[in-house]
Amino acid sequence: MKTSSLLASFLRWPILPRILLIIFSVNLLFGALIHLLEPTNYPTFFDGVWWAFVTTSTVGFGDFVPSSITGRLIGILLILIGTGFVTTYFVTLATTAVTNQNAYLEGKSSYQGNKHVIIVGWNERAKQTISQLLAIQPPIDIILIDETLKQNPAPSNHTHFIKGNPTTDDVLLKANAETAESILITSDQNRDEHQADMSTILTLIAVKGINPNIYSVVEILTANQVTNAKRAGADEVIQTNKLSSYVMINSIISHGMSEALLIMLDQLKGSKLKYLPTSNDLTGKTFGECSRILQTMSILLIGVKKGEETLVNPSLNLTIEPQDELLVIKD
Structure with missing residues (x-):
């Protein structure tokens, strides 16, 4: 009963540790056998283990060679068994590395850090925000959530992409929203203004349900939804259309003001x-x-x-x- 329990526990291990343990076990076993069969050619147990590892890796230094028929049969068996496991191990290792890299780029892997910034939605505003946040020292880890992108649009050591709907718990948990420090929810430009604001507020409610203390900045397009955003727990509301109208009014009254405002804002980038x-x-x-x-x-x-x-x-x-x-x- 105990043996079957240990076997079941072993089978639940990840495949790489299992194969690696089998390789070591096989080499130790065959190293011991060749040492016992040919103590003259393999004076110590370590000599036998060394020969086993060299044989399974197909390196074949030739410093230890079995001379008896039994020893050579053991060598053949080791090549057939051990080399297969070693090849499988490295193929699995390479496959796992490629799979993990693809999962990272495609937004399928979870983020494990904390005190990070979450940005919802990929657009030009998010692109500029990420660029400026990455310039701040010390660097800030940024998690981008978007359901339309196929892969991370801004790969770096401090950006992590999560593909999915930001209103669902599984996506927010992948972004580790529970330990995030702040979140910026940008407006979805693919929807009309009312629907975009509703989506923003719904995302905010979902995030606050997981992390009530997260500092939230949301982009709202329609003035009548500002109050609802604040009711949902927004710490700051950015009224994009209102800001744009201020720039337009000043440009009409004072010609060239839009360029002056952009220059001033560019000087304020970062913190x-x-x-x-x-x-x-x-x-x-x-x-x-x-x-x-x-x-x-x-x-x-x-x-x-x-x-x-x-x-x-x-x-x-x-x-x-x-x-x-x-x-x-x-x-």
Whole structure:
């Protein structure tokens, strides 16, 4: 009963460890046999094992050769049995490596890390976001989820592709959403605006169900779905159409403004625009005073976040309080 249990346990092992164990066992057995049969030609047990491994690998150094008929018959048997297992092992090893590589490229393999960023949807915005995130030091692991791509569009040491529907648990678990630090859900441009927003909100609900603490940034196209996105747990909502309309309006009123805005935004790529907590030496000072102090450190102060409200270019006399956050541009 115990023997059958051990055999059943062995058969459940992955194929590579099983074949490797069989190879070692066969070589040890035949090494012991040849040592016992021809102690003159094989003075030690290790000499016999060395001969067995050299024979099964078809190297054949010729430093140990059986002289008896029995010894040679054992050698023939070892070649027939051992070489077959060795060949099978290397073929299986190569097949496994190719299969794993294909699974990685095709988005079928799971991600095992943590504190990563998940990006849902492949489009030009996602492409630019991934490119800029990869430029940040230290590097951030990025997991891209998309159901339309055939393989990873941006392969690197820090990008992992998962193919599938991001609203399903099995896909999110493959992306290890349970331990992810943040997620960006981009809008599906292949759907109309209303359906795209519904899909975005459904994805957000699915992610929050697995990881309620994940920091979520979602792209919403229609203004009437912003509230629903926040109800679903979005930490930040990016209204793409609203941002685009602002650029268009400024370009109509002030010609050439779109190019100026793009140049300005390009200078902010990466992590240059950020919120800083108010330090003790800045508490109680005015916005103008803080601005002058920060400029000496090559930091440009452009606004203040008070609670949920962000004030951009406020009055120079605005007093900075301990709980405020400073909106700055910092290289």
